[in-house]
Amino acid sequence: MNPATATGMSFLALVRQSWHVLATIGPGVVFIVIFLVLPSIMLMTVAFMTNGPYGLPEMPFTLQAFRELAGFGFLGWSPGNLYTLWRSIWQTAIATSLVILIAYPIAYYISTRPAHMQPLLLLIVIVPSWTNQVIRAFAWMNILAPGSAVTNAAYNLGFLSEYMGLFPSTFAVVLGLVYNFLPFMVLPLYASFQNLDHRLIQAARDLYATPVKAFFQAVFPQTLPGLMAGTVLVSIPAFGMYVIPDLLGGGKSSMIGNLVARQFSDASNWPLGGAAAMIMILATLLGLLVLRRVGRRAGGGREVVL
Amino acid sequence: MKRRINGFQLGLRAFWYLTLAFLYIPLAYVVAFSFNSANSYVRFPELSLRWYERMFGNTALMNAFYNSVTLALTSAVIATLIGAILGYGMYKYRHLKLGWLIWFIYLPIVMPDIVYGISQMTFFVTVHDLTGMLKPGLTTMIIAHVSFQVPFVALLVYSQLVRMDPLLFEATQDLYASPLQRAWFFILPAISASLISSFFLSITLSIDDFVISFFTSGPDSTTLPIFIWSAIKRGVTPEVNAISALMIFAVFSAGLIIYIFQRVRPPKDPTNQ
Amino acid sequence: MNTRRNTLAPAVVAALALGGISAQAKAEDTLYIFNWSQYMDPEIIEQFEDEYGVRVVENYYNSLSEMFAQLQAGGASQYDIVVPSNYFIERLANSDLLMELDHDQIPNLQNLDDTFLDPEYDPGNRYTAAYQWGTTGLIYNKDLVDDPDNVSWDVLFDADKNPDRPFAIMGGDGQVSMGAALAYLGHGYDSMDHDAWVEAGQLLLETRRRDNFNGFEDGTPMLRQIAQGVIHAGLSYNGDYVFFALEDPEDYENIGYAIPEEGAEIWVDNMAIPKNAPSPELAHKFINYILDAEIGAQLSNWTYYTSPNAAASDMLDDILLEVPSTPSDAEMERLYFTPSLSGDDLRMFQQIWSDVRQR
Numbered sequence: 015m016n017p018a019t020a021t022g023m024s025f026l027a028l029v030r031q032s033w034h035v036l037a038t039i040g041p042g043v044v045f046i047v048i049f050l051v052l053p054s055i056m057l058m059t060v061a062f063m064t065n066g067p068y069g070l071p072e073m074p075f076t077l078q079a080f081r082e083l084a085g086f087g088f089l090g091w092s093p094g095n096l097y098t099l100w101r102s103i104w105q106t107a108i109a110t111s112l113v114i115l116i117a118y119p120i121a122y123y124i125s126t127r128p129a130h131m132q133p134l135l136l137l138i139v140i141v142p143s144w145t146n147q148v149i150r151a152f153a154w155m156n157i158l159a160p161g162s163a164v165t166n167a168a169y170n171l172g173f174l175s176e177y178m179g180l181f182p183s184t185f186a187v188v189l190g191l192v193y194n195f196l197p198f199m200v201l202p203l204y205a206s207f208q209n210l211d212h213r214l215i216q217a218a219r220d221l222y223a224t225p226v227k228a229f230f231q232a233v234f235p236q237t238l239p240g241l242m243a244g245t246v247l248v249s250i251p252a253f254g255m256y257v258i259p260d261l262l263g264g265g266k267s268s269m270i271g272n273l274v275a276r277q278f279s280d281a282s283n284w285p286l287g288g289a290a291a292m293i294m295i296l297a298t299l300l301g302l303l304v305l306r307r308v309g310r311r312a313g314g315g316r317e318v319v320l
Numbered sequence: 321m322k323r324r325i326n327g328f329q330l331g332l333r334a335f336w337y338l339t340l341a342f343l344y345i346p347l348a349y350v351v352a353f354s355f356n357s358a359n360s361y362v363r364f365p366e367l368s369l370r371w372y373e374r375m376f377g378n379t380a381l382m383n384a385f386y387n388s389v390t391l392a393l394t395s396a397v398i399a400t401l402i403g404a405i406l407g408y409g410m411y412k413y414r415h416l417k418l419g420w421l422i423w424f425i426y427l428p429i430v431m432p433d434i435v436y437g438i439s440q441m442t443f444f445v446t447v448h449d450l451t452g453m454l455k456p457g458l459t460t461m462i463i464a465h466v467s468f469q470v471p472f473v474a475l476l477v478y479s480q481l482v483r484m485d486p487l488l489f490e491a492t493q494d495l496y497a498s499p500l501q502r503a504w505f506f507i508l509p510a511i512s513a514s515l516i517s518s519f520f521l522s523i524t525l526s527i528d529d530f531v532i533s534f535f536t537s538g539p540d541s542t543t544l545p546i547f548i549w550s551a552i553k554r555g556v557t558p559e560v561n562a563i564s565a566l567m568i569f570a571v572f573s574a575g576l577i578i579y580i581f582q583r584v585r586p587p588k589d590p591t592n593q
Numbered sequence: 594m595n596t597r598r599n600t601l602a603p604a605v606v607a608a609l610a611l612g613g614i615s616a617q618a619k620a621e622d623t624l625y626i627f628n629w630s631q632y633m634d635p636e637i638i639e640q641f642e643d644e645y646g647v648r649v650v651e652n653y654y655n656s657l658s659e660m661f662a663q664l665q666a667g668g669a670s671q672y673d674i675v676v677p678s679n680y681f682i683e684r685l686a687n688s689d690l691l692m693e694l695d696h697d698q699i700p701n702l703q704n705l706d707d708t709f710l711d712p713e714y715d716p717g718n719r720y721t722a723a724y725q726w727g728t729t730g731l732i733y734n735k736d737l738v739d740d741p742d743n744v745s746w747d748v749l750f751d752a753d754k755n756p757d758r759p760f761a762i763m764g765g766d767g768q769v770s771m772g773a774a775l776a777y778l779g780h781g782y783d784s785m786d787h788d789a790w791v792e793a794g795q796l797l798l799e800t801r802r803r804d805n806f807n808g809f810e811d812g813t814p815m816l817r818q819i820a821q822g823v824i825h826a827g828l829s830y831n832g833d834y835v836f837f838a839l840e841d842p843e844d845y846e847n848i849g850y851a852i853p854e855e856g857a858e859i860w861v862d863n864m865a866i867p868k869n870a871p872s873p874e875l876a877h878k879f880i881n882y883i884l885d886a887e888i889g890a891q892l893s894n895w896t897y898y899t900s901p902n903a904a905a906s907d908m909l910d911d912i913l914l915e916v917p918s919t920p921s922d923a924e925m926e927r928l929y930f931t932p933s934l935s936g937d938d939l940r941m942f943q944q945i946w947s948d949v950r951q952r
Contacts, residue, residue: 057438146567178805448667
């Protein structure tokens with residue numbers, strides 16, 4: 015189909031429009047292609063190369079890095095890397111669930127305050143997330159260190175053995191993740207609560223629904239868009255976190271982001287790092303797809319996420 | 321019935337305050353201990369400004385501060401420019417079914433920043449090996465930051481344009497205004513709100529970024545987050561409390577300013593924050 | 594309506610101004626030093642800057658693997674001075690990351706004690722000149738150890754000896770931790786026997802799985818952690834220990850440093866110039882400056898490490914002659930250099946270590 019006749023434009027006009035399109039969209043797209051797409055492709059290429067004697071990638075192409083990632087190391091098969099991947103998934107899942115549990119009441123609370131207060135309350139919730147993630151992780155390092163008030167309390171309550179601190183540990187990492195991402199869930203949920211159709215809730219009450227049922231049948235479905243948006247905003251970045259598991263998890267609760275980073279600094283094995291990075295990208299895309307699908311189904315066919 | 325509601329309301333309110341405590345106590349901790357005279361988180365003999373003094377005398381730290389600011393401003397300017405043009409193009413030619421463009425735009429947003437940072441690092445190292453250009457440093461950092469800011473700018477500008485009345489666009493065309501005149505007198509003012517907010521968003525994204533900066537930085541381009549990270553890794557932490565306290569203070573001031581702005585000027589755009 | 598112009602213009606001006614300022618600052622000659630943290634007297638840097646009219650930028654690392662990775666990722670053309678330990682020089686040279694030293698530009702090289710001229714790890718001082726030497730030993734909370742004269746690595750490796758006190762071992766390239774494990778198992782710190790390595794690797798894996806294992810850390814940060822009570826035992830360096838103990842005597846009252854009876858590391862750190870250093874002449878001048886007798890003494894007096902500089906020996910503070918800065922004769926008997934690995938040995942070692950880190 016001839017684009018010129020389809021749009022009813024003359025050839026010259028078509029050329030001019032193409033030039034305009036390129037001029038506006040061009041710079042941005044070219045920038046992203048050269049400085050994002052190309053590097054990503056390079057990284058994926060590195061994943062298929064051989065690990066040189068000092069960690070830099072060399073020819074020939076091989077799947078060795080993926081074999082190493084799957085655990086086939088020197089002292090036999092070891093599930094370490096797979097554990098790390100698994101740990102990343104469930105730590106993210108737990109953190110996201112906790113964030114949802116906390117954010118729901120908070121978002122609801124804010125939405126029930128007088129209208130002029132709401133922006134201020136939102137601001138109060140969001141401002142801590144404007145501080146740098148390194149500083150936030152550092153703050154928790156101090157609070158959870160041995161000898162601090164919190165740690166002593168945990169010890170007195172029997173949760174902790176005498177000399178240990180509350181970090182490095184899985185608990186500290188999940189705590190750090192929840193702390194980091196809570197505001198990102200509050201915002202979209204609040205927006206959903208804003209748009210709540212209270213008549214549905216009223217109707218449910220009129221029909222003698224218990225509060226729990228009223229919530230799940232009337233409130234929850236309406237907040238679904240916000241919930242899904244928030245879940246995407248929380249779980250996807252949480253999965254790929256590096257700073258929090260590194261500072262608060264030490265060597266014990268590392269996530270896949272730490273695995274990747276280590277191959278490019280300490281452990282010097284670029285192909286393995288590239289392979290792990292590829293898995294991360296795939297997992298992220300998969301997660302996005304799943305969330306979209308779930309969102310669409312639960313939202314009754316509407317496009318709820320991206 | 322009423323009593324049950326009140327119990328619920330009370331619980332909700334308590335939960336709210338508990339959450340606030342959760343959010344703010346860590347920050348308060350850092351600020352409090354920045355005034356500690358001893359290098360410890362257990363003892364607190366007396367108040368002292370010793371770490372703040374050390375901080376201001378630290379040239380590496382001051383350097384890091386300048387680098388952070390330069391990086392944020394430069395990248396924000398470039399990104400706002402490129403992103404605004406991109407957003408405008410996306411809007412103007414949206415009928416051309418450039419859906420695939422959305423994927424390009426979303427790519428930097430969904431990609432985990434560790435993968436982002438490392439891929440940029442391998443890219444710049446390869447380019448440097450092959451051509452001698454692009455040494456890891458402020459330039460590479462600016463490029464990296466721009467590449468993740470552009471999508472946000474483009475999306476913000478696009479979404480503001482989409483809310484506008486398309487008839488207005490056609491009207492300017494009918495009035496025989498030259499493209500440049502249209503751009504300057506009509507389009508720019510129309511998207512000014514999203515330009516400003518995307519500029520500030522870019523600055524925030526840049527100052528806040530650690531991972532990508534870390535992997536694209538060079539010897540002389542340490543930024544504040546990188547400086548703090550190295551200090552934590554080396555175990556040199558008392559000054560970190562002081563710097564962190566100042567950064568927290570800066571963030572709170574920004575929040576306060578925004579709040580005041582909101583009160584003084586009623587927001588024109590209900591979704592603007 | 595002119596809001597965009599009003600915000601944009603000053604922002605651009607500010608960015609350009611700041612860029613200009615930083616460009617100005619870089620216009621003068623700059624020396625980029627990549628060194629261990631806590632290893633250089635700031636006064637020496639100032640003196641050097643004043644004397645040669647240049648600017649010095651310091652960056653730090655806490656482990657050799659970190660240093661190596663940075664050099665690989667472009668650092669070899671951005672740093673002028675790097676300070677590797679003896680056992681890493683071979684692989685740095687093999688990776689083509691070092692520049693050969695021009696001895697004509699470093700007349701002070703002869704100030705070095707004979708032991709450090711033409712050493713085994715760098716024949717003919719082709720690439721390096723000695724900087725400081727010292728030991729890596731056990732740091733411990735004094736109530737963990739009954740007899741400070743007979744300390745053993747079991748504080749770290751024996752679950753019965755230490756069931757509940759948090760401890761850390763060294764990460765990085767792994768050779769020091771493996772050496773400690775090898776020593777504890779009786780194979781000797783510098784064993785090159787591959788089977789022994791496998792056994793040591795298993796020990797490290799078991800150690801890692803214990804509840805009170807607090808993670809892989811680097812030497813200098815461990816000293817701060819032990820003072821804060823985050824760990825109760827670990828590995829660190831003698832000079833850093835003395836430095837911190839003197840700086841905060843209260844915090845370190847209960848912390849000790851010892852060379853365990855099974856054996857520990859003695860090392861020599863050396864100044865080297867990366868292959869494509871931006872200012873090689875200035876780098877040579879710096880090495881020569883550090884090798885000067887007075888500066889050498891000033892350096893050691895600050896770092897509390899022993900100096901390889903024979904000409905500086907009469908200007909050293911007395912404390913440097915005491916343990917732990919200078920190991921006793923008995924201690925010297927059980928100190929070993931970490932072996933330099935290459936080829937198949939290196940490959941095997943790295944595989945074992947990566948399993949230890951990743952399992």
